[in-house]
Amino acid sequence: MEWIKDGNLDFLRKRKVEAREDAQQSVAEIINRVKSGGDEALKAFTKQFDGIALEAIQVTEDQMIAAAARVPKPVLQAIKQAARNIRAFHEKQLPQSWTETVDQGVVLGQKVTPLDSVGVYVPGGTACYPSSVLMGAIPALVAGVKRVVLVSPPQKNGLIADGVLAAAREIGIHEIYQVGGAQAIAALAYGTESIRPVNKIVGPGNLYVMLAKKYVFGDVAIDSLAGPSEIAVVADDSANPSWVAADLLSQAEHDRLSMPVLVTNSEAFGQQVEQEVENQLKELPREAIASESVHKQGKIILTANLQQAADVINQIAPEHLELATREPKEVLKFVRNAGAIFLGKYSSEPVGDYFAGPNHIIPTNGSARYASPLGVESFIKRSSIIEYSDEALQANGQAIAAFARFEGLEGHARAVEKRMKGAVIHE
Numbered sequence: 001m002e003w004i005k006d007g008n009l010d011f012l013r014k015r016k017v018e019a020r021e022d023a024q025q026s027v028a029e030i031i032n033r034v035k036s037g038g039d040e041a042l043k044a045f046t047k048q049f050d051g052i053a054l055e056a057i058q059v060t061e062d063q064m065i066a067a068a069a070r071v072p073k074p075v076l077q078a079i080k081q082a083a084r085n086i087r088a089f090h091e092k093q094l095p096q097s098w099t100e101t102v103d104q105g106v107v108l109g110q111k112v113t114p115l116d117s118v119g120v121y122v123p124g125g126t127a128c129y130p131s132s133v134l135m136g137a138i139p140a141l142v143a144g145v146k147r148v149v150l151v152s153p154p155q156k157n158g159l160i161a162d163g164v165l166a167a168a169r170e171i172g173i174h175e176i177y178q179v180g181g182a183q184a185i186a187a188l189a190y191g192t193e194s195i196r197p198v199n200k201i202v203g204p205g206n207l208y209v210m211l212a213k214k215y216v217f218g219d220v221a222i223d224s225l226a227g228p229s230e231i232a233v234v235a236d237d238s239a240n241p242s243w244v245a246a247d248l249l250s251q252a253e254h255d256r257l258s259m260p261v262l263v264t265n266s267e268a269f270g271q272q273v274e275q276e277v278e279n280q281l282k283e284l285p286r287e288a289i290a291s292e293s294v295h296k297q298g299k300i301i302l303t304a305n306l307q308q309a310a311d312v313i314n315q316i317a318p319e320h321l322e323l324a325t326r327e328p329k330e331v332l333k334f335v336r337n338a339g340a341i342f343l344g345k346y347s348s349e350p351v352g353d354y355f356a357g358p359n360h361i362i363p364t365n366g367s368a369r370y371a372s373p374l375g376v377e378s379f380i381k382r383s384s385i386i387e388y389s390d391e392a393l394q395a396n397g398q399a400i401a402a403f404a405r406f407e408g409l410e411g412h413a414r415a416v417e418k419r420m421k422g423a424v425i426h427e
């Protein structure tokens with residue numbers, strides 16, 4: 001891991017997605033080819049990137065039932081429990097429609113409506129993510145979205161991973177297409193012969209998926225830029241170096257582009273963690289991926305104190321932040337930019353990835369400065385309600401007309417004045 005002792009955070013500029021020009025170019029080409037070539041292009045890219053010659057793009061009900069039957073019982077139980085926790089957490093987020101009489105004859109409010117259709121991307125390039133099925137689709141279902149579509153790349157056996165199909169079945173999702181990468185995002189945005197377009201695309205993925213979502217944004221809505229996973233741990237010398245190293249590796253193993261960062265006020269502690277990371281790396285089945293992440297993106301940032309550590313965190317705006325210090329809540333007071341914050345030494349990051357209830361689809365690449373984890377609000381829109389009585393219009397019409405005329409919009413002024421009784425004042 002690279003040590004930073006002088007507070008220089010230049011590495012943050014280099015990791016920006018804009019710096020990945022080659023990937024941006026191939027994503028643009030893929031999207032445009034799917035736009036013009038439809039299903040044939042989808043099949044060609046699935047052959048090229050996933051090595052699978054697809055016969056059918058949509059997964060059948062029989063395939064789902066067979067897949068669920070192959071998933072071990074304890075895993076199905078874990079999926080069910082996680083689904084309950086995730087639903088319970090997200091039900092608390094559901095915004096309500098409301099109207100209120102705010103003045104005599106003036107009723108204002110907002111009407112909350114779920115989106116008509118959404119596409120959930122479930123990653124599946126180098127690992128399988130049943131947990132992302134739950135995290136992507138449950139908030140949409142809680143919001144009341146009628147059409148929830150899933151896309152995910154096929155695995156080596158030619159079908160989407162069993163666990164992904166089992167999780168989908170568990171929560172009642174039945175429209176599933178076995179395509180991944182930028183080509184799947186293009187299909188959801190623009191449609192093909194097999195896939196009808198959706199209003200919004202959500203879900204995490206690798207660099208190609210993230211760039212594809214960015215590319216189609218505007219033609220379709222997206223949630224956030226939830227790309228290669230990141231973790232930052234703020235720890236003092238009260239933390240357990242072996243546990244901290246394991247948590248850093250938990251995110252490093254997602255992707256070669258994942259970023260594990262330790263921010264500490266103790267150089268000796270940092271050295272212990274660094275050593276532990278190297279030791280534990282050798283034991284990881286996904287060593288090759290994790291090792292590239294650790295050695296290319298991994299950082300140990302030394303700060304004078306924990307308040308300064310929080311300042312560093314606010315600049316990184318990590319997807320996940322663990323506060324493994326004596327008084328985590330004291331550090332929390334200074335944290336403003338982080339997607340999900342784990343407090344105390346037992347709140348290991350994977351608790352949130354799978355189980356606790358809050359969403360694991362979280363902005364990365366610094367976008368936690370302005371974006372939030374996926375939630376029920378990601379799947380609803382608000383319409384404003386305005387109702388003026390005759391009396392309210394008579395009382396306020398003159399002010400509205402004066403405002404409109406000041407903007408040079410005579411038509412607006414007249415629309416209001418037509419309804420007004422008595423003298424109309426033109427200036």
Ligand SMILES: NC(=O)c1ccc[n+]([C@@H]2O[C@H](COP(=O)([O-])OP(=O)(O)OC[C@H]3O[C@@H](n4cnc5c(N)ncnc54)[C@H](O)[C@@H]3O)[C@@H](O)[C@H]2O)c1
Pocket residue numbers: 026049050122123124125126127129132153180181182183204205206207208209225226227228229254255258319360361362363364
């Ligand atoms: N931020 C979050 O909330 C969050 C949550 C879960 C997972 N993740 C991230 O999701 C990602 C999963 O990645 P993955 O690769 O396993 O699965 P993935 O499904 O995201 O990507 C696989 C697809 O990438 C495309 N691809 C691969 N190489 C390509 C190339 N050279 N050119 C064009 N397209 C190419 C292929 O179409 C392939 O099907 C990881 O980065 C992980 O960290 C993020």
Ligand SMILES: N[C@H](CO)Cc1c[nH]c[nH+]1
Pocket residue numbers: 129131132228229230251319353360361
């Ligand atoms: N850590 C990922 C989000 O960056 C989510 C995940 C799913 N499965 C395991 N981890």
Ligand SMILES: [Zn+2]
Pocket residue numbers: 229250251254350353
């Ligand atoms: Zn994870």
